[in-house]
Amino acid sequence: NRLNEEQRALVDNLVQKDEIALRFNTNFFLNGDSKSPENSGIFSSAVGTLLVMLVCMAVSVPVGVAAAIYLEEFAPQNLFTHFIEVCINNLASIPSILFGLLGLGVFINLFGMPRSSALVGGLTLAIMSLPIIIVSTKAALKSVDINMKNAAYALGMTKVQMVKGIMLPLAMPMILTGSILTLAGAIGETAPLMIIGMIAFIPDVASSVLDATSVLPAQIYSWSAMPERAFLERTAAGIIVLLGLLVV
Numbered sequence: 001n002r003l004n005e006e007q008r009a010l011v012d013n014l015v016q017k018d019e020i021a022l023r024f025n026t027n028f029f030l031n032g033d034s035k036s037p038e039n040s041g042i043f044s045s046a047v048g049t050l051l052v053m054l055v056c057m058a059v060s061v062p063v064g065v066a067a068a069i070y071l072e073e074f075a076p077q078n079l080f081t082h083f084i085e086v087c088i089n090n091l092a093s094i095p096s097i098l099f100g101l102l103g104l105g106v107f108i109n110l111f112g113m114p115r116s117s118a119l120v121g122g123l124t125l126a127i128m129s130l131p132i133i134i135v136s137t138k139a140a141l142k143s144v145d146i147n148m149k150n151a152a153y154a155l156g157m158t159k160v161q162m163v164k165g166i167m168l169p170l171a172m173p174m175i176l177t178g179s180i181l182t183l184a185g186a187i188g189e190t191a192p193l194m195i196i197g198m199i200a201f202i203p204d205v206a207s208s209v210l211d212a213t214s215v216l217p218a219q220i221y222s223w224s225a226m227p228e229r230a231f232l233e234r235t236a237a238g239i240i241v242l243l244g245l246l247v248v
Contacts, residue, residue, distance in 0.1 A: 028237060032203040033219060037230035040223070042238055044205045048118055048198075048213030049187065049245075055122020055209055056129060056186055061179050063126075064133030071134070072141045073163055092131035099128040100195030108196060116197040116212040124196060125186045132185075136178025140171040184246050190217040216242050 014020045031041030075081045103124030107113045113120045144167050152162040168175075193199070199218045206213035214222075220238040223231045 045214045045216050045219035049215045051118035052121040056125040059126035060129040064130050068134045068137030088131045097191040100192030103196050119209040129182045132182045140174035144170045
């Protein structure tokens, strides 16, 4: 029990006097992070999550789909192409924290991008998501009936016209499903973002992708490590919000 007998009696007395009421905690959704649990909120980390996912989606989906189309339809079927496909399949299964180390070494140390920024976080998650999007898109393209392709060639279509007019429209539902599931998984990643500094205490809301920010998974992890018991409620509420985002 969290309350002793004296505290429970005090609470019961306040309830009888109608001085305690249940209210919707708007501060949790409108405030940024804070050292005091009663003032802590998810607004800044929610904005950071949105910016990170926009960068990730803008990079990983077009590049991943284009790479899959090239490998499936246009790349010569030789030993080098097979080697590339094996490497992509292997990259889709390595631990996500290694992509965080890659983002730290390339984007921050090599290119000098701002640490803890949504740009670095989005690019890191984009690299992590690329192999999965490529594999799922290739599977979607392979699911198109070969007779549809042969019929397109019989009508005099070029390969580009066939891909654009036949394969992409038929494979698009599976491509979208694979991309959405991949991005949903990227939303919940914490390890690679911790490596690039997005676990830091950042109460301010980012105004651009170059500003330092945090994300919901890192915010939840940070709250769970706090010694104050009141942060446990914030942690539970943050988990519920994150699960809601994944379901949506």
